[in-house]
Amino acid sequence: MNTRKFVLYDDSDDGGKDSPAHGASLEKYQSELNSAQFEAVTTTDGALLVVAGAGTGKTKTLTYRVGYLIESGVPASDILLLTFTRRAAQEMLARAAAICDSRCSQIQGGTFHAFAHKLLRLHASQIGLAENFTVLDQADAEETLDIVRTALGFNKKEKRFPKKRTLATVISTSRNKQLPIELVVEAQYPHFLSFAEEIEFLAKKYREYKRANALLDFDDLLTELRDLFLNFPELGHQISSSLRYVMVDEYQDTNLVQAELVAHFSAVHKNVMAVGDDAQSIYAFRGANYRNILDFPNQFPECKLIKLEENYRSTPEILSLTNFVINRAKEKFTKTLFSRKPEGELPAIVSAPDERFQTRFIAQRILELREEGVPLREIAVLMRNGRDSYALELELRKRNIPFVKFGGQKVVEAAHIKDFLAYLKLIYNPRDVISWNRVLQLLEGVGPKTAKQVIEWVKDSGSPYEIGGVKMSAKYAASLKNLGDLLGSLSSGKKSLGETAAAVMNYYLPLMHEKYYEDFPKREKDLENFLNIIANYQNLETLLAELALDPIELTAIETEPAKPDEQPMTLSTIHSAKGLEWRTVFLINMLDGVLPSKYAVDDAASLDEELRLLYVAMTRAKSLLYVCYPIVCTQRGFEDYMSNPSRFLQKLPDALYERILLVQEKRKSPPQLSGKAKPQLQKKASGGKNENFNDDNLPF
DNA sequence: AGAGTCTCGGTTTTT
DNA sequence: CCGAGACTCT
Ligand SMILES: Nc1ncnc2c1ncn2[C@@H]1O[C@H](COP(=O)(O)OP(=O)(O)OP(=O)(O)O)[C@@H](O)[C@H]1O
Numbered sequence: 238m239n240t241r242k243f244v245l246y247d248d249s250d251d252g253g254k255d256s257p258a259h260g261a262s263l264e265k266y267q268s269e270l271n272s273a274q275f276e277a278v279t280t281t282d283g284a285l286l287v288v289a290g291a292g293t294g295k296t297k298t299l300t301y302r303v304g305y306l307i308e309s310g311v312p313a314s315d316i317l318l319l320t321f322t323r324r325a326a327q328e329m330l331a332r333a334a335a336i337c338d339s340r341c342s343q344i345q346g347g348t349f350h351a352f353a354h355k356l357l358r359l360h361a362s363q364i365g366l367a368e369n370f371t372v373l374d375q376a377d378a379e380e381t382l383d384i385v386r387t388a389l390g391f392n393k394k395e396k397r398f399p400k401k402r403t404l405a406t407v408i409s410t411s412r413n414k415q416l417p418i419e420l421v422v423e424a425q426y427p428h429f430l431s432f433a434e435e436i437e438f439l440a441k442k443y444r445e446y447k448r449a450n451a452l453l454d455f456d457d458l459l460t461e462l463r464d465l466f467l468n469f470p471e472l473g474h475q476i477s478s479s480l481r482y483v484m485v486d487e488y489q490d491t492n493l494v495q496a497e498l499v500a501h502f503s504a505v506h507k508n509v510m511a512v513g514d515d516a517q518s519i520y521a522f523r524g525a526n527y528r529n530i531l532d533f534p535n536q537f538p539e540c541k542l543i544k545l546e547e548n549y550r551s552t553p554e555i556l557s558l559t560n561f562v563i564n565r566a567k568e569k570f571t572k573t574l575f576s577r578k579p580e581g582e583l584p585a586i587v588s589a590p591d592e593r594f595q596t597r598f599i600a601q602r603i604l605e606l607r608e609e610g611v612p613l614r615e616i617a618v619l620m621r622n623g624r625d626s627y628a629l630e631l632e633l634r635k636r637n638i639p640f641v642k643f644g645g646q647k648v649v650e651a652a653h654i655k656d657f658l659a660y661l662k663l664i665y666n667p668r669d670v671i672s673w674n675r676v677l678q679l680l681e682g683v684g685p686k687t688a689k690q691v692i693e694w695v696k697d698s699g700s701p702y703e704i705g706g707v708k709m710s711a712k713y714a715a716s717l718k719n720l721g722d723l724l725g726s727l728s729s730g731k732k733s734l735g736e737t738a739a740a741v742m743n744y745y746l747p748l749m750h751e752k753y754y755e756d757f758p759k760r761e762k763d764l765e766n767f768l769n770i771i772a773n774y775q776n777l778e779t780l781l782a783e784l785a786l787d788p789i790e791l792t793a794i795e796t797e798p799a800k801p802d803e804q805p806m807t808l809s810t811i812h813s814a815k816g817l818e819w820r821t822v823f824l825i826n827m828l829d830g831v832l833p834s835k836y837a838v839d840d841a842a843s844l845d846e847e848l849r850l851l852y853v854a855m856t857r858a859k860s861l862l863y864v865c866y867p868i869v870c871t872q873r874g875f876e877d878y879m880s881n882p883s884r885f886l887q888k889l890p891d892a893l894y895e896r897i898l899l900v901q902e903k904r905k906s907p908p909q910l911s912g913k914a915k916p917q918l919q920k921k922a923s924g925g926k927n928e929n930f931n932d933d934n935l936p937f
Numbered sequence: 938a939g940a941g942t943c944t945c946g947g948t949t950t951t952t
Numbered sequence: 953c954c955g956a957g958a959c960t961c962t
Contacts, residue, residue: 455952684940
């Protein structure tokens, strides 16, 4: 006979705090956590700060705490989990979900921006925000700024007026760091100081423009939500009442606005936990301030502080190197991590003759590791800049090694996809000036001036899609009508998103062939793949908002869909790798000028941040770490030149690492691949007497 | 005058 | 590899 459980919901307010709900399961927590972690997990009420180094189990503690709360009877929807980056958010939520059962899907959270967006959509009408507001991504924000700048005539007046990119950076930095524009300009672009007033004015006009057109940029998502709490206290109270437990991972990455939001979220229940590591603060450039984490105890009185010092991720060898590296910071950190993991291999520094060799080394080593039984998903290649992996991507494709990439160019940043999306955006919002501008200029004979005329007409027209009727020279009449008819017919909302996209594609393809006659086949493939992805979204509004907040990597549509039988390896910028771990990690292009970035070398604070970046990168590795760089660099428009390895790698104690020499030989055993010679590797411990290799006795 | 073409210079990291 | 500006064509 079947027995079914019947769940009695406990809606009483004390959430079973005193109920013996745990009993047996407490042991589970006790056995899988060390005592400090256990204490953090079971300290559920009040403010709690966990400061600890890389790999000490901060995220583990946080996710176990979620499990613990849920087992105590706290509804998952009362728990809010936040962090700054999308990747870390994804990891955090996935790990939390793995701890407990299906209830976990009810956990609130994700990135700060995504959560703010959700709340704003939900409460738009109550705070005087248009319900169908549009989220501007980086590029949209810059275009919008450009419109305002042109309207003000700032682009004409002075030749040297800053570019839209610079303007966007200045305005955003000023908001994120809550500093006056003048100070930001002075600090970052002193040569533009004479324009400070104009930029200030521009920022004001930009703000007004966004408000008038129901546009929110990324910064607005956070500040609008903060303003909700300030200006609509009852609504704010209602929101925070539903968030009984607030937890923030990677707290060192928060900026002032985010810290304010955390305070608002937890204002009612005051159960707030922050987790972070000041040695891993790598987002100062966007206003993150590791002082937030140091100030946390002041902000939340009676805050309990817990430190974790045992690293469970990396071998002692890797940890010795990373401890040494982080100690090179000007501003010292006091934590020293230890590991009780079994001994492993020394981290290796690989100086490749040039980029080509670096690429071949990595590709070959990955295949060897796979042969040895290391799954690809346990391997990552990390880099400072998204484009540092282009050559490697080609090689991996050539060798059929599946990979996913994080932190590269986004789909929505590719010109042909932007074109395509512009039509969809117009269907969603016929007053989207940026998209009109883009779409109109795709028409033969239409440039900036004609587009502007049409847009002026559209602005005060009651039926914006009827651009066929604009009094214009006959030259454009037909094509304008065509465009207007297409958009008009698709805006009725009768067609599914997939059908709409297909119709747009049908219209756009011939224009695309014209505009990109050089490489349209590749772009057409992209569009086809993109079309398939689009079809999975519910509707246009969701699609557009999601693409802004959680953009798809360009490589995701350029690569053939992954084979389901093998999980891919990872390529990632170091920034996007935060909070993750792999058995084997390769760092590529570790050159001076790359890491540290050439933009950071003149300033001690920036240099320290670059060092922390290297620290984050190295501490991602569980058991094997390869630090690679090419000796000779090739750069477009320059002669080949000798590079310098990162200054952070200079004068490392010999005992901490070994060097790998790349030696090219013909393959003796089965000529597997094309039979071409592949580099073999030879290891030399750097500690030995005559084996202390440096770059000039490499055999190249 | 406005559209189309070509060249040069600048290029971080994220939401 | 894209955007801005100079230059040329209609
Ligand atoms: N008490 C423990 N016993 C065994 N393994 C542990 C313990 N705590 C953490 N680990 C393991 O150590 C690894 C690192 O943990 P986690 O990712 O939570 O660290 P973290 O502090 O968040 O690191 P980072 O700051 O680098 O993101 C994970 O594989 C985790 O499972």
